Amino acid sequence: MTAIxxxxxxxxxxxxxxxxxxxxxxxxxxxxxxxxxxxxxPSMLLLAVLYAGCELPARYRRAGEPVRVxxxxxxxxxxxAAFLLPPTAAALVAVPGALLGRVDGPPAGVRRIWRAARLAxxxxxxxxxxxxxxxxxxxxxxxxxxxxxxxxAGALAFFLVLTVLDAGVRATAEGVLPLAGPGASTPTPGxxxxxxxxxxxxxxxxxxxxxxxxxxxxxxxxxxxxxxxSCWVFAQYHRExxxxxxxxxxxxxxxxxxxxxxxxxxxxxxRASVLIARELSMAEERLEIVRFAGILHDVGKLGVPTRxxxxxxxxxxxERRVIELHPEYGHEMVRGIGFxxxxxxxxxxxxxRMDGSGYPYGLAGTQIPEFARVVAxxxxxxxxxxxxxxxxxxxxxxxxxxxxxxxxxxxxxxxVRALVRALERHGWQTAVTSDETAVPxxxxxxxxxxxxxxxxxxxxx
Amino acid sequence: xxxxxxxxxxxxxxxxxxxxxxxxRPSGVVRAVHVAAVAVTVAALTWVVAHGVAQPxxxxxxxxxxxxxxxxxxxxxxxEREPAPLGAAGALAYALLGExxxxxxxxxxxxxVAVVVAGALVGAVPHVARGQGPALDHVARRVLTVxxxxxxxxxxxxSGELDLRLGQGPGYALFLLVLLVLTALCDAVLAAALxxxxxGHPFRPLLRxxxxxxxxxxxxxCATGAVMALAVAVAGLWALPVFCIPLLLTQLSFRRYAxxxxxxxxxxxxxxxxxxxAGYTRPGHAHRVAALSMAVxxxxxxxxxxxxxxxxxxxxHDIGQLSLVDPVPEGATSSLPAAEQRRIALLGGAVVRQxxxxxxxxxxxxxxxxxxxxxxxxARIVRVANAYDDLAGGxxxxxxxxxxxxxxLRLGTGCDYQPEVVEALARVLKRVLx
Numbered sequence: 001m002t003a004i005x006x007x008x009x010x011x012x013x014x015x016x017x018x019x020x021x022x023x024x025x026x027x028x029x030x031x032x033x034x035x036x037x038x039x040x041x042p043s044m045l046l047l048a049v050l051y052a053g054c055e056l057p058a059r060y061r062r063a064g065e066p067v068r069v070x071x072x073x074x075x076x077x078x079x080x081a082a083f084l085l086p087p088t089a090a091a092l093v094a095v096p097g098a099l100l101g102r103v104d105g106p107p108a109g110v111r112r113i114w115r116a117a118r119l120a121x122x123x124x125x126x127x128x129x130x131x132x133x134x135x136x137x138x139x140x141x142x143x144x145x146x147x148x149x150x151x152x153a154g155a156l157a158f159f160l161v162l163t164v165l166d167a168g169v170r171a172t173a174e175g176v177l178p179l180a181g182p183g184a185s186t187p188t189p190g191x192x193x194x195x196x197x198x199x200x201x202x203x204x205x206x207x208x209x210x211x212x213x214x215x216x217x218x219x220x221x222x223x224x225x226x227x228x229x230s231c232w233v234f235a236q237y238h239r240e241x242x243x244x245x246x247x248x249x250x251x252x253x254x255x256x257x258x259x260x261x262x263x264x265x266x267x268x269x270x271r272a273s274v275l276i277a278r279e280l281s282m283a284e285e286r287l288e289i290v291r292f293a294g295i296l297h298d299v300g301k302l303g304v305p306t307r308x309x310x311x312x313x314x315x316x317x318x319e320r321r322v323i324e325l326h327p328e329y330g331h332e333m334v335r336g337i338g339f340x341x342x343x344x345x346x347x348x349x350x351x352x353r354m355d356g357s358g359y360p361y362g363l364a365g366t367q368i369p370e371f372a373r374v375v376a377x378x379x380x381x382x383x384x385x386x387x388x389x390x391x392x393x394x395x396x397x398x399x400x401x402x403x404x405x406x407x408x409x410x411x412x413x414x415x416v417r418a419l420v421r422a423l424e425r426h427g428w429q430t431a432v433t434s435d436e437t438a439v440p441x442x443x444x445x446x447x448x449x450x451x452x453x454x455x456x457x458x459x460x461x
Numbered sequence: 462x463x464x465x466x467x468x469x470x471x472x473x474x475x476x477x478x479x480x481x482x483x484x485x486r487p488s489g490v491v492r493a494v495h496v497a498a499v500a501v502t503v504a505a506l507t508w509v510v511a512h513g514v515a516q517p518x519x520x521x522x523x524x525x526x527x528x529x530x531x532x533x534x535x536x537x538x539x540x541e542r543e544p545a546p547l548g549a550a551g552a553l554a555y556a557l558l559g560e561x562x563x564x565x566x567x568x569x570x571x572x573x574v575a576v577v578v579a580g581a582l583v584g585a586v587p588h589v590a591r592g593q594g595p596a597l598d599h600v601a602r603r604v605l606t607v608x609x610x611x612x613x614x615x616x617x618x619x620s621g622e623l624d625l626r627l628g629q630g631p632g633y634a635l636f637l638l639v640l641l642v643l644t645a646l647c648d649a650v651l652a653a654a655l656x657x658x659x660x661g662h663p664f665r666p667l668l669r670x671x672x673x674x675x676x677x678x679x680x681x682x683c684a685t686g687a688v689m690a691l692a693v694a695v696a697g698l699w700a701l702p703v704f705c706i707p708l709l710l711t712q713l714s715f716r717r718y719a720x721x722x723x724x725x726x727x728x729x730x731x732x733x734x735x736x737x738x739a740g741y742t743r744p745g746h747a748h749r750v751a752a753l754s755m756a757v758x759x760x761x762x763x764x765x766x767x768x769x770x771x772x773x774x775x776x777x778h779d780i781g782q783l784s785l786v787d788p789v790p791e792g793a794t795s796s797l798p799a800a801e802q803r804r805i806a807l808l809g810g811a812v813v814r815q816x817x818x819x820x821x822x823x824x825x826x827x828x829x830x831x832x833x834x835x836x837x838x839x840a841r842i843v844r845v846a847n848a849y850d851d852l853a854g855g856x857x858x859x860x861x862x863x864x865x866x867x868x869x870l871r872l873g874t875g876c877d878y879q880p881e882v883v884e885a886l887a888r889v890l891k892r893v894l895x
Binding site for chain 1: 630634678684685688691692694696700703704706713714715717718721722727729734735739780783
């Protein structure tokens, strides 16, 4: 509790008071409303129980078990309530579920209250918007093309209120308290988009239509099933994607097992390649691919005998020939990975030189794939600016001068210029990247050899 | 790959991919299903031509909806369970449609089948134009299952029996739900029987796979079918485009999931290839062992996640060799002393733990060199498949080499290899080699 700044406390209190004011009348006039039937209590209670029932299972998830569904899965229930009930009653529907649901952080009480208040306010706003645009309260036979307008407007109001409230809490708490728990739909900054809320709005409308129809609330549950499944699969997708990325990293680490000097080199080449590519205004998807090209460029070293890779001192011509096979080995390994696309060619050709004297094919100039030219520059740059067993790292300025000297013969001048510009803008850290802490196996390393990389670049290039 | 045909890979992709690839001639089951579907279609079309189309507006709307839904096959990911869920949901909704905006319908079961077939055919035109025939098994299944739902529902509805007994209330919705569950079960049995006939895999694991898929996209299709039938009854045809959106979203999510799974598999296969490129194992060894393990696993009744685990473990079983400074000759670890085999297995498990695959895979890799009584089933299978590939010399050993290798494995069933696994391998090889 002590972690919450005063401003945030005041802000949360204000929001809670607003929510109470919004939902209050129902509670205040309970006896009267019950007599007059102004508040459809059965629907309200049923919806509140439904929402709480949706949120509860997440609370009893065992620690370590993956999250089943992401945030916002059950919002259609709240939106359906907004379309079915008077605003004050709709606001109350969110409260039990929000109070009971799972929270992730320590000030659990504050988080729960905050979540209940923000969802209640958002639902209240959605219900009012729906009313303002002539939405029918219990849409028995909805007038269809038009019925969409108030529903979508209601969903947008819901989204806007949530966004504004969250922006407020972020501002007052200054990131100390990312208060929005998982039951809250809120978007991390940057991913805020009204589109998912529009879909939730449609699903809410459908739920409301069926809820009010003669077929009753049971049929409304059918609507929620595909929504739930969709969110569930989405969570699975994220888990699988994370696993995939771990596997890619394992590929890189497998190289580390063999070539102890290249620690961190691959990640840094990936980073430098992205800097160059971004400077050349490549599309966002291609940036991702060029990053993989950089990370995996030396994966073929897995095919080079460990004795040769670890050899100190000058290489014999025979050993050099064996090392020069690594681009082809790498290509052979990754050619089955469809999503790598252009990165595969980059792995094959990252040792080609502009004058045609490189390997494996001796391509020249623009015959060399664009990504290969990017990776070649990034590779050489990182090799020069990191420490090797046989020499110390050179300063960035010296390395760039060296690259500029070789531009045209060894490197594509365009890529070298892009790297120079990018470094002027962003600077460069040679530190080993943080996410490479664990080394899978092999004899323990003597010390953390700060990166090095492409020793072949200097030995053979 | 020396063996005449591939065993099929991937837990989900295998059955579906094998539809066309399998050289097997269609068996009695397949022919019977096709003939039944054609017979039902012909009967339906004849009936519609003779009696005319009832409520042509509804028929047209649902026909167009189904045709548009079928277009989704364009972007189908290989191995997808239901590549056109919108088409399926639309067809089910039409079969269960009793009212439209409060007006009772009277189209009957035959018209349902006719409209579904017409919609599916129109939707298939772009695919045929692109040179891919419609997946005949899918169309036959669609016709038969929709026919089943329509025959269960429409006569009851048209005769007024349903209204009399259940009225227009929650009971009606519940009835639709039960009917859809029955239909889905029939579809699963039909799909498993067709796959069994096409691939020769045992029926039960296939059925279990189908039933598991039912919980995924299958349940979303059924729920959407029921929702659309009810919503059209309440709100008219406008409900069709609006109410399909959650299903569309579900399909997109499933596709993305399938795509990332496929990519993941490719990456694991590449990691497995590292040992080959490095010269530690013979080319194609990991891939062959994975394919053989999957076939044996299927033969022994494994399905779903168990098969995926088996495949990943088999692909990565040799990864520990990367940490050897000098390669084992030919990569044939099965001829090494047991202690050395176990050491490599442990090293491999350590690598696998880094790769983000489930820990169970690492356990299988670690224990692959233990006596079979201490191993989980997946490790027993991988061990046998690995030893077979080493003994049979990998490529092109032919029937003679296969028999010799099997004989050697049978001699090792006292301690190293589980007899049941070896016998399952023998059955798989018999199917493949004969």
